[in-house]
Amino acid sequence: MDSLGASRILGIVGAGKLGTAIARAALEVGYDVAIAGSGEAERIALIVDVLAPGARVMTSAEVVAHADIIVLAVPAHRFRELPRDLFSGKIVVDAMNYWEPIDGFNEELAHAPRGTSALVQEWFATARVVKAFNQLGYHEIDEMRRPSGDSGRIAIAVAGDDEMAVAVVSRLVDELGFDAIRVGSLKDGVALQPDGFAFGVALTAPELAGLLWPEQKRA
Numbered sequence: 001m002d003s004l005g006a007s008r009i010l011g012i013v014g015a016g017k018l019g020t021a022i023a024r025a026a027l028e029v030g031y032d033v034a035i036a037g038s039g040e041a042e043r044i045a046l047i048v049d050v051l052a053p054g055a056r057v058m059t060s061a062e063v064v065a066h067a068d069i070i071v072l073a074v075p076a077h078r079f080r081e082l083p084r085d086l087f088s089g090k091i092v093v094d095a096m097n098y099w100e101p102i103d104g105f106n107e108e109l110a111h112a113p114r115g116t117s118a119l120v121q122e123w124f125a126t127a128r129v130v131k132a133f134n135q136l137g138y139h140e141i142d143e144m145r146r147p148s149g150d151s152g153r154i155a156i157a158v159a160g161d162d163e164m165a166v167a168v169v170s171r172l173v174d175e176l177g178f179d180a181i182r183v184g185s186l187k188d189g190v191a192l193q194p195d196g197f198a199f200g201v202a203l204t205a206p207e208l209a210g211l212l213w214p215e216q217k218r219a
């Protein structure tokens with residue numbers, strides 16, 4: 001446990017491109033990583049052994065039992081397959097994006113006025129949802145992570161309503177090789193979504209802050 005009361009155990013639900021990239025980053029800095037796909041653990045054992053060697057394969061329920069902080073990296077149209085109380089009391093890092101070519105057209109996800117993470121928080125009402133890891137591609141998680149203080153280090157924005165959960169996720173972002181920038185509340189996380197102005201940008205922390213708060217940059 002660290003000063004925020006967080007352990008160095010990371011759970012990941014979704015063993016695809018993003019989930020395994022985050023697993024690699026976490027394993028590299030010594031996290032105990034547990035990861036799940038949509039079915040039995042054995043189904044993903046080989047792929048995880050190749051893409052994130054050292055991660056433990058489990059079912060989603062086992063991942064949640066094992067970890068207090070869990071990255072949710074499943075296709076956005078599928079998160080409601082998971083039980084509403086699955087993440088009770090846990091910190092859920094919503095890394096999902098609604099992307100019509102992958103998710104198909106979904107009226108609710110396409111026109112979520114408070115952002116898709118608000119829908120995730122509504123579904124998992126007893127979880128502490130924080131939005132992060134949405135704005136970059138998985139290959140950037142692989143290629144652009146740098147130690148703290150490196151001049152080329154880029155930033156990842158973090159949005160959430162639960163201050164302590166945001167602090168824990170920011171610490172995770174930092175440990176995984178990126179400066180963490182707090183964007184604001186969960187609904188402010190719309191900036192990180194595919195139609196948001198901070199989506200797809202690989203910028204340093206001052207550059208990202210300038211994009212998020214341009215008036216402060218001018219001041």
Ligand SMILES: NC(=O)c1ccc[n+]([C@@H]2O[C@H](COP(=O)([O-])OP(=O)(O)OC[C@H]3O[C@@H](n4cnc5c(N)ncnc54)[C@H](OP(=O)(O)O)[C@@H]3O)[C@@H](O)[C@H]2O)c1
Pocket residue numbers: 013014015016017018019036037038039060072073074075076078079081082095096097098099133134135136137138139
């Ligand atoms: N790829 C990126 O660069 C990137 C970047 C930022 C954000 N994202 C977002 O991250 C999410 C995942 O993207 P991806 O590219 O990693 O997708 P992906 O490669 O298609 O992988 C999706 C993973 O989710 C699992 N899954 C699906 N339904 C599940 C369920 N109900 N319970 C547990 N696991 C489930 C799949 O398992 P099965 O194969 O067993 O179904 C698969 O392992 C998406 O929302 C995407 O928009 C992706």
